[in-house]
Amino acid sequence: MADVLKSLNLLEVLKESMDTNKLSDVKDAIEDLLISRINVGVVGDRCQEKTTFLNSLRGLGVGDQGAAVHPSTVAPEEVAGYPDPKHTDFRLWDLPPIQNTSPFDPESYMDKYKFARYNAVFMAFTDSLQVNSVKVFLEARSLQNKTVYFVLLVSDKVKTLEEKRKAGLEVLTAQGVAVPKVYVVNPSCLEKLDFPGLLEDVCLDLPEIRAHALLLALPTLTQTLVTQKKEAFKALVWAAASLSGGISTLPVPFVASMVDSSVGVRILSKAQLSLCLDNESVDRLARSRGIDPARLKALRTCTLSLEVSKGEVKKRLAAAEKEVSTVSSRLVQMAMPRQACSASKSFAAMLQALNAALDDMAADAAKIVEVVQQEGR
Template sequence: MVDVMKSLNLLETLKESVDTNKLSEVKDAVEDLLISRINVGVVGDRCPEKTTFLNSLRGLGVGDEGAAVYPTTAGSEEVVGYPDPKHADFRLWDLPPVSTASPFEPGSYMDKYKFMRYNAVFMTSTDIPQSNSVTIFLEARSLQNKTVYFVILVSDKNKTPEDERKASLEVLTSQGVAIPKVYIVNLSCLEKLDFPVLLEDMGQDLPEIRAHALLLALPILTPALVTQKKETFKALVWAAASLSGGISTFPVPFVASMVDSSIGVRILSKAQVSLCLDNKSLEGLAKLRGLDPGRLKVLRTCVLSVEVSKGEVKKRLAAAEMDLSTVSSRLVQMAMPRQARSASKSFAAMLQALNTAIDEMATDAEKIVQMVLAEGH
């Protein structure tokens, strides 16, 4: 699909597409967000730290199904793909380390491992970046690729991460990186140190739909991340309501006269997994943080946090459709594209019912994150 303009936030971008009658872009955006289509390359030595990083990005621990293992059985020049078990089209790619040989031709490495095909690349190390990795970074920048990041992997045992940052910045500066930046990432607790900053920067650098796809695929780490996921799902609800429920001024063939509960189930199922509310996610999170999974599960008060069923979605949609007085005129006005004169009943019902569900599920996720941050280790 054509990536949506980054200069607008997601909801406003989707409204703009409807305003200009580019509904195919809205439809593509809905599908992209529902399947989280994004590929991230991870360059660096194959070491325990890199293995842990590959797993942490997917919310996995040692021994979990699909987890990366160390030592790896992969060949020294082999690229290994790690799909996310919950988000089928979010893939991490373990790229071989960059050669330390001199002279070094960055284009050879980049061509061999199809460097430019990845939506983002992490240049990882447990120490300061090596010279040839910086050369690759500079080559990527010359090709207008801004989504390459230096990531220093540390554990709680590292007492002086700022010393590593200072030394790394000196290396980057000495090799001509104009505005050097490195991200110190705590492997056991991604919410600490620089990982939230890395996500923020990636959100600015990536095409908007890709940035949101990454956001939805990552495990919940902080209350702020839960809020970001919630807002993305609300934009997704608006887009789906526009396509399925319909904006009455647009006579397009796939606009239905009734609310399609199937798309509601897809969105809320995606939300349940993205917010780590399903049993498997909670059990994995509890294991990683040394908590009793039962203590996390009991925090789910919304029925959709526990199970997303078509019956429950239909019931909520029907209730909203019967009582559209709950949808304020201001809400409908804000939700409608500027050029639309009226919104269909099903559009308003879907918007109200699914937004309310997303709010309830996000509240459960916030409670879980707060307990994990307060008591986990």
């Protein structure tokens, strides 16, 4: 539970809102966590590596519906938007390359392509890092935008990747970048090389809600990402359970219907998609790694991994109500606001039922990731 409480500082705000009877703030926070939009821009030449990168960030492969194609059908100076097929609040933008011309005005490029609207920007390159790209980076930093990153896209077969990284770092240093970083990323296999470290840095730099949205939208690539997603959803469960636990003791009319099994269905449905447990996600992952889809699907032993139904959620909530005594009173007192302690049974039941469901679903996701890493090509 301690890890969950640490995963979102917003929880302290939620507890304060419960203490002061601001239930509408809590409900809004739950909606923000369930639906938090994030825009990510990818700058660079419209090459095969960039196309693969755009698709991999959405868990798509060549031929999948909605996948970016190469050669690009977008005009050279236009921006292309790529919505995520499962997470409508996550959108990738393919930005045109920065021209290697002199003189060059980075501010003009940023204004033309509305640089400020992107929560994070990946400056992608496959060979040499251009000086004008560094100028855009420095201009973004001067505007207090920290979420801009240089990404060298390579394949496993490239033997000179460290030489290319070194050359890129030298360009950054020569242009006055104090702490230069170049992340080497395999666009077709994001779990390898530097992408996990890049994701960690992006999430540290982003506002908490945006980092939460990015984590939940990305395909489940590593065991660490499975754990991070599970903890993020448990924080969301805490918020929903707190509202459920507090409603009967707070004198606010028409609040009782705000939190019921339908909220649990929404949370677990999003968790199923985020953990890539739905049939479509498993099929795509299997195809991309050359594994029989049936092999991965057989690893899903939790009913909710296959389908999230209101009936199953109600059954789990009812069972948890009979076992709330197993939740320590210390946990309830720590998590619940003062006025709602007498309603702790409702809180404990929802917390226990949904957290147990998340543990089971995350365990299935972890098994799939393990097999893919061991047997996938």
